[in-house]
Amino acid sequence: MIKVEVFDTTLRDGAQARGISFSVKDKIAVTQALDAFGIDYIEAGNPGSNPKDLEFFELVKSVELKHSKLVAFGSTRRKDVAPEEDQNLISLLQAGTEYVSIFGKSWDFHVTDIIKTTLENNLEMIKDTLLFLKSKGKKVIFDAEHFFDGYKNNPEYALEALKAAKDGGAEILTLCDTNGGCFPEEISRITKEVKEKLGDIKIGIHAHNDMGFGVANSIAAVEAGALQVQGTFLGYGERCGNANLSTIIANLQLKKDYELVPREKLGLLTSTARIIAEISNITIEDSMPYIGKNAFAHKGGMHIDGVSKASHSFEHINPELVGNEREFLLSEVSGRSTILEEIRRVDKDIQRDSEATAGIIERLKELEYQGYQFEGAKATFELVIRKYLGKYKPFFDLVYFDVKGNYIGKKYYSTAVVKVKVKDQIELTVAEGDGPVNALDQALRIALERFYPELKEMHLIDYKVRVLKGEENATASKVRVLIESADAKNSWTTIGVSTDIIEASWIALVDSIEYKLIQETLKRLEDFG
Ligand SMILES: CC(=O)SCCNC(=O)CCNC(=O)[C@H](O)C(C)(C)COP(=O)(O)OP(=O)(O)OC[C@H]1O[C@@H](n2cnc3c(N)ncnc32)[C@H](O)[C@@H]1OP(=O)(O)O
Numbered sequence: 156m157i158k159v160e161v162f163d164t165t166l167r168d169g170a171q172a173r174g175i176s177f178s179v180k181d182k183i184a185v186t187q188a189l190d191a192f193g194i195d196y197i198e199a200g201n202p203g204s205n206p207k208d209l210e211f212f213e214l215v216k217s218v219e220l221k222h223s224k225l226v227a228f229g230s231t232r233r234k235d236v237a238p239e240e241d242q243n244l245i246s247l248l249q250a251g252t253e254y255v256s257i258f259g260k261s262w263d264f265h266v267t268d269i270i271k272t273t274l275e276n277n278l279e280m281i282k283d284t285l286l287f288l289k290s291k292g293k294k295v296i297f298d299a300e301h302f303f304d305g306y307k308n309n310p311e312y313a314l315e316a317l318k319a320a321k322d323g324g325a326e327i328l329t330l331c332d333t334n335g336g337c338f339p340e341e342i343s344r345i346t347k348e349v350k351e352k353l354g355d356i357k358i359g360i361h362a363h364n365d366m367g368f369g370v371a372n373s374i375a376a377v378e379a380g381a382l383q384v385q386g387t388f389l390g391y392g393e394r395c396g397n398a399n400l401s402t403i404i405a406n407l408q409l410k411k412d413y414e415l416v417p418r419e420k421l422g423l424l425t426s427t428a429r430i431i432a433e434i435s436n437i438t439i440e441d442s443m444p445y446i447g448k449n450a451f452a453h454k455g456g457m458h459i460d461g462v463s464k465a466s467h468s469f470e471h472i473n474p475e476l477v478g479n480e481r482e483f484l485l486s487e488v489s490g491r492s493t494i495l496e497e498i499r500r501v502d503k504d505i506q507r508d509s510e511a512t513a514g515i516i517e518r519l520k521e522l523e524y525q526g527y528q529f530e531g532a533k534a535t536f537e538l539v540i541r542k543y544l545g546k547y548k549p550f551f552d553l554v555y556f557d558v559k560g561n562y563i564g565k566k567y568y569s570t571a572v573v574k575v576k577v578k579d580q581i582e583l584t585v586a587e588g589d590g591p592v593n594a595l596d597q598a599l600r601i602a603l604e605r606f607y608p609e610l611k612e613m614h615l616i617d618y619k620v621r622v623l624k625g626e627e628n629a630t631a632s633k634v635r636v637l638i639e640s641a642d643a644k645n646s647w648t649t650i651g652v653s654t655d656i657i658e659a660s661w662i663a664l665v666d667s668i669e670y671k672l673i674q675e676t677l678k679r680l681e682d683f684g
């Protein structure tokens with residue numbers, strides 16, 4: 156088992172992604188999540204860039220980290236400034252970290268045309284900067300910016316840049332595919348050549364994802380001898396992002412003979428990813444390998460049948476290894492194996508071959524054809540099963556409802572009137588709401604709470620509407636409404652479809668209330684034994 160160090164730059168390179176802006180508090184929270192997961196190095200900011208990063212390094216001094224080493228990032232000294240007078244280097248020292256990472260030019264074209272200095276001066280800038288930082292007691296990781304492009308253009312010079320960093324006392328030389336434009340075989344070949352030519356110093360890899368090879372290139376470098384991988388936990392970063400560490404860690408640790416994080420921590424991969432996404436205010440792509448919501452979600456009836464018989468028939472790993480979960484999605488492509496579990500929740504005696512199983516599948520496919528989609532609305536599907544099996548009795552009957560919107564002065568009000576019959580009693584209520592559905596929800600609850608006080612515990616937490624185009628369901632302009640409701644212990648989702656948004660919302664609202672009342676009834680029956 157070879158140890159490969161993990162270097163996370165979510166808080167530095169990840170913060171260079173469009174749409175990401177961490178507050179100091181966010182940075183501390185991400186640092187703590189990465190530390191708890193066992194990341195070796197956290198590049199947490201660029202103190203020469205902005206006061207926020209400097210403030211972060213000041214405040215983080217009082218945060219106890221159990222595993223990770225913090226790293227402050229900056230560039231080599233400016234071309235005509237001595238290191239001790241370079242403002243960026245002074246800020247780096249102020250950050251007070253044991254480790255600093257310094258990026259320097261290793262592509263001759265960048266030296267002459269971007270920083271506009273001589274090739275010799277750039278080598279001096281690298282060496283001087285590192286010697287200065289070493290003299291101040293720092294451990295330095297050298298990021299050879301554009302190393303692979305530089306090596307392809309002028310291998311001797313690119314290697315000279317690495318040697319300057321080595322002579323300056325670098326602990327690790329990181330080869331960067333800054334523009335993300337290399338193929339894995341190039342990364343592999345060049346990494347091997349660097350290792351042969353530079354001897355015993357530790358090599359790292361920093362890959363970008365512009366060709367979709369961020370993960371593949373990082374793995375190619377590790378297989379060629381790199382012992383440190385830089386990336387961002389969820390692949391955030393400038394342009395197409397950085398190499399995605401959550402994928403690299405799982406790939407190398409579960410499929411190859413490398414240890415990247417302590418073994419017992421791998422099961423925290425998914426929860427750590429979700430914490431970081433939440434703080435970053437970015438939704439994780441459902442299809443992200445290992446940690447995405449769909450990574451172990453099965454929809455095809457034959458796949459579900461296979462997984463139920465032997466999980467590895469359609470899963471490359473057990474989801475528990477990375478803290479994710481298996482899910483079976485209900486839909487028109489479901490077979491009997493998929494829905495049997497749902498049916499048995501209602502009636503344990505029903506078998507795969509029972510007539511009811513086939514009948515319920517037919518009903519499911521019919522409803523999906525009308526525009527329903529049950530993969531996200533299992534509560535409504537439970538009601539479909541109950542209705543089919545005759546295990547459903549309405550808790551109330553609707554006499555009528557009426558919803559109106561009015562401008563009064565300059566303000567828009569929605570009002571709903573609901574008349575229902577419960578146990579032979581008629582209840583007529585009226586309520587105002589923020590919108591028509593909210594008004595309807597309020598009026599219905601007021602009408603029912605007298606009979607079913609447990610409804611006071613539940614509330615609506617999400618409401619989504621989707622307009623269905625004709626070709627999707629063979630009918631013109633229907634709307635699909637999904638309502639998520641919750642009480643103190645559970646949340647559940649219901650669905651309604653109609654050509655009228657109010658009617659679709661009503662259907663989903665009624666299902667949401669009936670589902671809650673059924674659960675309460677079942678609980679009471681269970682309590683009575
Ligand atoms: C590949 C990477 O991700 S590298 C990191 C990139 N990240 C960032 O740029 C985010 C943080 N950057 C910043 O906050 C700002 O760019 C600062 C504060 C660092 C600098 O701001 P400014 O002084 O206004 O310079 P500006 O950003 O316009 O230009 C960059 C300067 O750095 C110089 N420079 C670029 N790379 C290097 C290097 N490796 N070593 C020394 N100087 C460098 C450029 O030549 C240019 O100098 P010039 O002003 O003499 O032309």
Ligand SMILES: CC(=O)C(=O)O
Binds near residue numbers: 298
């Ligand atoms: C250092 C760095 O972020 C890069 O070269 O991409």
